[in-house]
Amino acid sequence: xxxxxxxxxxxxxxxxxxxxxxxxxxxxxxxxxxxxxxxxxxxxxxxxxxxxxxxxxxxxxxxxxxxxxxxxxxxxxxxxxxxxxxxxxxxxxxxxxxxxxxxxxxxxxxxxxxxxxxxxxxxxxxxxxxxxxxxxxxxxx
Numbered sequence: 001x002x003x004x005x006x007x008x009x010x011x012x013x014x015x016x017x018x019x020x021x022x023x024x025x026x027x028x029x030x031x032x033x034x035x036x037x038x039x040x041x042x043x044x045x046x047x048x049x050x051x052x053x054x055x056x057x058x059x060x061x062x063x064x065x066x067x068x069x070x071x072x073x074x075x076x077x078x079x080x081x082x083x084x085x086x087x088x089x090x091x092x093x094x095x096x097x098x099x100x101x102x103x104x105x106x107x108x109x110x111x112x113x114x115x116x117x118x119x120x121x122x123x124x125x126x127x128x129x130x131x132x133x134x135x136x137x138x139x140x141x
Contacts, residue, residue, distance in 0.1 A: 030065070030069045031073045031077060033070065034073045034089070035077060037133060038081065038084065041055070041133070045136070051139040052084055052086075052138060052139075054089075054090060055135075056134045056135035056137075057089065057090070057131065059091060059092070059132075060095075060096065060127060060130045060131070062128045063129055063130060065091075067091040071089060071091070094128060097125070097127035098116065098123070098126065099122060099124040100116035100120055100124070101122070105118070109128070
């Protein structure tokens with residue numbers, strides 16, 4: 001068995017698999033996330049899942065989820081789940097927001113400097129760690 005990196009194929013005893021099975025650890029993280037997303041949608045919308053059209057995710061910049069890797073993982077999962085070939089994944093990256101107790105405001109974190117515009121530091125993260133399914137669309141027929 002010869003394994004290769006992300007977006008590569010797997011050779012087992014001379015047999016060439018079109019499925020993206022042998023992936024690097026980094027890709028496996030995203031593959032697992034995509035599979036869990038699909039499983040969640042299958043459980044939530046069992047009567048409509050075959051008409052899945054678009055999945056919209058929101059991921060915080062601190063969530064350790066990279067949009068391009070999620071797209072690659074989604075395409076890899078589609079090889080194993082061809083019934084979803086007409087669906088697409090859209091990933092929106094959310095900035096980090098902190099809440100300041102001193103001035104009662106939310107402030108966007110720039111350059112990983114967790115300081116409010118009033119000058120006070122804050123570790124109260126209110127946005128930027130999440131990964132959530134924001135919206136799902138189904139084909140109407």
